[in-house]
Amino acid sequence: MRGVKRVVAVFAVLIVALIVLAFVLENQQDVSLSFLGQSTRQMPVSVFVVVALIVGMLIGPLLSVVVGRRRLVAK
Template sequence: MRGVKRVISVLIAVLAALVVLAFVLENRQGVALTFLGWSTAQMPVAVFVVAALITGMLIRPVFGVMVRSRRSKPLPATRL
């Protein structure tokens, strides 16, 4: 059973890598982003999208840990 799960995991990872590769190859036109007066150099669209994807993948676990730690703490006693 572990072997089947491992093969499926590898196939999903390869498929995801191929999708990202296709996206990068199809979105090579250059753009420059401007946000709150800050402007970037002209880079392919795929660079910005992949950077946003990686940032989201890094931030999500941090928020998950924060929420879990907040739920596990007992509530302070209140006086009436």
């Protein structure tokens, strides 16, 4: 059973990697983002989206840990 789970996990990672690769290859238009008067240099739109995805994947679990600790302290 452990071997089947490992194969399914590897298959899922490969599928996600192929989807990300297809996304990056399809979104090569150069854009510049502006926020509060600051702007970035021209980069492919896929770079901005992938960076936003990674930042969200880091912030989400950190926030859940903070909220979980607050609930434990409040009890």
